[in-house]
Amino acid sequence: MRIISLASGSDGNMTYVESEKVKFLVDIGLSCAEAVKRLKLIDVQPEEIDAILVTHEHNDHIKGVDAFSYKYDKPIFAHKSVWDNLKFKLIKTPSKNRRFFETDTFNLRDVVVHAVEVPHDVPCFGYCFENNGAKISILTDVGHTNDRILDSIRGSQLVYLEANYDKTMLKEGKRYPLALKHRIAGGRGHLSNDESALLIKYLVESGSRQIVLSHLSRENNTPDLAYSYIAEKLRDYGIIEGVHVKIDVASPNPGTMFKL
Numbered sequence: 001m002r003i004i005s006l007a008s009g010s011d012g013n014m015t016y017v018e019s020e021k022v023k024f025l026v027d028i029g030l031s032c033a034e035a036v037k038r039l040k041l042i043d044v045q046p047e048e049i050d051a052i053l054v055t056h057e058h059n060d061h062i063k064g065v066d067a068f069s070y071k072y073d074k075p076i077f078a079h080k081s082v083w084d085n086l087k088f089k090l091i092k093t094p095s096k097n098r099r100f101f102e103t104d105t106f107n108l109r110d111v112v113v114h115a116v117e118v119p120h121d122v123p124c125f126g127y128c129f130e131n132n133g134a135k136i137s138i139l140t141d142v143g144h145t146n147d148r149i150l151d152s153i154r155g156s157q158l159v160y161l162e163a164n165y166d167k168t169m170l171k172e173g174k175r176y177p178l179a180l181k182h183r184i185a186g187g188r189g190h191l192s193n194d195e196s197a198l199l200i201k202y203l204v205e206s207g208s209r210q211i212v213l214s215h216l217s218r219e220n221n222t223p224d225l226a227y228s229y230i231a232e233k234l235r236d237y238g239i240i241e242g243v244h245v246k247i248d249v250a251s252p253n254p255g256t257m258f259k260l
C-alpha cells in the first residue's frame, strides 16, 4: 500500500491511499478544485479514484466531498450513523453513490477496511486498512481512547494519530470561548498531546514503527511542540523516537508518501 496525507489540521483533512487494485481518499476537507490540484501533485487523476471514505460530517472532513463525488461520479462510503446527518449536507450526490456500511469490516477490492467508531460530538469513525500483511490506521477526531479502539488499531505498522492540542495552550489561549475549550478537551472532542503520547506508547509496544501526528489545531498546538512534547513523554516511557519509533507531523500541506 501507499499512503500520503494531502491535508491535515483544523482547516481541512484529506488522505490518499492506494493498493495494487484500488485508489481511494479518506475525507475531502478541501474544496474539490484544491483536492484535484493536490492529487495531481502525486500524479493521480481524479478520475482514477475508486471511492471516498468519510469519517464524519464536520466541514474540515467533507468540504469537497459532494462536489468531487458529483463531478467525477465517485461513490462515498460512510457508516449508516454518519449518513444520517451527512445526507443533508451532501445534496448533489445521487443515491447510487451513497454507500453505507453497517458492519465494521468490508472490502474495497484487495484492501480490507475496518471502521473503528470513536467518541466525538457527532458519529465518527477511524479506519484501518489491511493488505498483504500491511496494516495502516487513521484515527482523528477522537474524544478519548479506550481498549476497544486500541485493540482495533493494534498491530498497525503505520498510524496517523490525532495530536490536536497542547493542554496549556488550550487553557491559556485567548481566542476560544470557554465552552469551545471544554468541548475540545472533553470526552467527545479531540486528543491532546498527552493522550496521543500514551496511545503511542501502547502502539509501539504492539509493533507500530511509524506514527504521523495529525489534525493539529492551528490555535492550540504547533508541529514543533507536538513533536518535542510527545517525544519527551515517550522517553519517560522508555521509548526513544528515532530508535523504537519514527514520528512525523502531518501539516496542512501534502506530507510524506509512505510505502508498506
Ligand SMILES: [Zn+2]
Residues within 6 Å of the ligand: 013, 058, 060, 061, 141, 215
Ligand atoms: Zn476534524
Ligand SMILES: [Zn+2]
Residues within 6 Å of the ligand: 056, 058, 120, 141
Ligand atoms: Zn470533527
